[in-house]
């Protein structure tokens with residue numbers, strides 16, 4: 001279980017996450033939703049240690065993780081696919097993947113073979129520069145790169161943003177395999193409601209840095225969608 005307990009975070013004077021508490025159950029897919037600017041990316045970045053907390057605790061399987069540096073968080077089992085993918089455009093696909101290898105245990109520093117089973121397209125493009133891939137292929141590379149460390153929890157920030165519908169369906173299938181077949185805990189920031197409904201077991205809606213609604217996905221009501229999600 002990943003637990004956020006009364007988390008507060010500021011950018012300068014700007015109070016971005018406000019007493020935010022959230023339980024993310026192991027093995028489930030939890031979607032974080034909310035309008036632009038409510039703090040979804042900040043929440044994921046705080047879990048990854050990119051943004052220091054002003055107060056509150058983040059615990060993974062009962063252990064507080066704030067004491068761990070941003071570099072150490074992946075070794076705790078946290079895989080992160082940032083918004084906008086942020087692959088290295090001038091490095092090859094192989095080099096982008098290899099970046100995670102030093103975080104694997106000694107003696108096991110090779111790309112796990114299941115990654116190429118999930119993303120066969122990447123195997124055919126290992127020598128190609130990341131920047132020469134299509135948007136969908138770059139998103140696949142970003143997910144694959146996060147998987148190199150064998151994460152327990154995979155955090156994905158708007159993985160469908162700017163991606164063609166056929167690739168969105170492919171990415172949905174991959175997330176489902178990771179979550180439902182392999183039991184990986186998934187935290188998904190997503191604005192597209194049908195995609196969220198397809199994948200998520202639970203939802204959490206943020207508004208101005210606070211959790212305003214959460215529960216099983218099927219309990220999300222039309223009124224909540226209207227109040228917090230539609231523009």
Ligand SMILES: Nc1ncnc2c1ncn2[C@@H]1O[C@H](COP(=O)(O)OP(=O)(O)OP(=O)(O)O)[C@@H](O)[C@H]1O
Pocket residue numbers: 011014016034035036037038039040041042043083
């Ligand atoms: N590095 C930063 N410095 C200062 N303010 C920031 C920074 N990053 C984000 N913010 C502000 O914090 C608030 C929350 O931003 P955040 O990106 O977490 O929201 P979001 O819900 O992910 O939005 P979006 O859906 O647009 O990605 C916004 O008002 C944003 O302008």
